[in-house]
Amino acid sequence: MTAPRPPSDSRRQFLHTAAGAGVGLTALLAGCARQSGATGGDRKPLRAAFSNAGLQSTWCKLGKDTAELWGKLLGVEVVWFDGEFDPQKQRNKIDLIVDDDWDFCCFQAVQTDSLEEPVRQLKKRNIPVMSLDTLLVAPERMREVGVWCEIMPDQVFMGATSTRELMRRINGRGKVIHIGGLSAHSGAQGRRKGFETVVAEFPDVEVVGGGVRWCDWKKQTARDTFDTLLDQTREPIAGAFFHSDDMAIACLPALAGTPHERMFITAVDGQKEGLTAVREGKLAATTVNPVCLIHMTALVLGQFIVRNQEPVDIVPLQIVTPGPLVSLETGNLDAMSYLADPRHCLV
């Protein structure tokens, strides 16, 4: 099957992203240079506490690597507290460190609201707190609780972008499978919304199994569910959308020897494994969930706030990090692979 050329939007989008990343990096370097100048080249070493959902996940581990890599470059000592995918364990760890000396803190809460009290304690001590990816508290209460800024990807956009590419590949008709992350996760809900919004525009598309199948980000659950859904029909299923590359890659072997072998699969995350799968033609496309950009932005922002003594009023309440679609046709695969390389941690 010869796929049609991608819309020029994809190229424009990539150019915008690349331009945005370039502007961001320039600003970062300019900021560092200005700071060096202001202090005569002697930057005050800073200390920051970081925590994200759980280092069992490659996404979170990459976030940690990013913070540590950029921390070294910017003179910020990053101390890590693993959330272990358990709100109680994460809360216990953060409760223990609220009285320590930090210049700023960056947290991805395992569960929204679970870190509210320690963040309030940090606010009393004038320690800026940045929220990563998942809302620490509801947006209207962020400043009252003590969250300076929320740095997050656009989950709905990521779901919608990958789904739109899937619809383009299957010419807007046929059966598709929708494998979801964790239903309680705001990111997964955003991706579901993105998928459903796009699919609603295509009346000839039927979602196998009645709708999204939540698999808790677990590869095993995703594989079991996918296997069962594949066996529901002998009529070839046109495509599948997965909320994460990891789940999609774990399901790829299930297609061999079935009538669905030519199925198009799109997903979200766009990190090393996903980009490799795109390069090998196993995934039709993936949308980048910019884990490195999120953690790097939080770190860079934190050090600016502290070193420039910026007041909370000038810091934006929310920063949405861009994540482009990557396929063999979008022309950004090599660039994204370079940016996502763990030695660079840039996207």
Next chain:
Amino acid sequence: MAVPPSQNRSLARRLFGRWEASDVAPLVSLAVLVVFFALVAPGFLKPATVVQVLKQGSVLAIVSVGLTFVLLCAEIDLAVGMLALWTACLCGFLFQRPFAAGPSGAGAAPAWAVVVAIAVPLATSLLLGLTSGLLTVWSRLPSFIISLAMMNIADGMSRWLTKSENLNVPSILKTIGNRGIEITNRFELSYSALLAAAVFIVGHVVLQHTRFGRYVYMTGGNREAARLAGVRTGRIVVACLAISAVTAGLGGLVNAGRLNSVSLDQNADLLLSAVACVVLGGTSLFGGSGGMGRTAVGVITFSVLKVGLNQIAWIDDLARPLLMGLVLMVALVVNGLLSKNK
């Protein structure tokens, strides 16, 4: 020629005389589930469902064999899930070393390197199982406590070793996990199911036809009596925990092959699912009663439940775990009540 009623009764007694309600209960649960899904899930009764039940149940089956040994001697091994993870992680780690993957990390592994990448992790899981067993016997602490600690050790070692990376595994594991023998164009007998069947048969033969098997039942049934009868019960406990660790490791390897790689999010649910399977089959948590046949029925029941629930399109997806829990609870309670009436 008509058979006299007295002969009829003796034939029935010969055929079914050893069967009791507790033996039949797991089969009844399975039959009820099959009928239920046949009614509510269109397309449930087809060869593809059997293929899925066998495929999705094979890892669970391998792990449940070892766990059956442990439960039969009235112990528990909470570490099976993390031992499965550890074994797979070590396999992935070794497989990505230069001796297997080449200096660039992308070479074709020689056969001996694949053997090392599979055998060494299995040997370490055996060692960890032996350690759990020896500590349980020596410290006289419940295996519950020792295996809880071992669970954390295996989990910690996996995290330390993998650094949260996704690791590739040998292609033979991927073949076992994903391929099979095509019987017809709609029925493929997966290699993982064949492996599980082989493990079951070995487990059954060991339990039913060896002295060691009899000692396992004796140790679980009445440890003091077994000891007075000359059974070295400590050795039996150590051996059962070691067997459980090896089958857990084997299950972990097959699972990693099926999922194409190993990462830290795998096998988290394996322990509870395996315990549920063994108990669903009717093996007593208090030891001395049960067997591989029962565990096989338990695994099939559990897999039918999983596959069947996934086939019902009209259920709200968020309600599936609730239904799974409810059906499991009913089946376990019915089995438990029938066992009490024994």
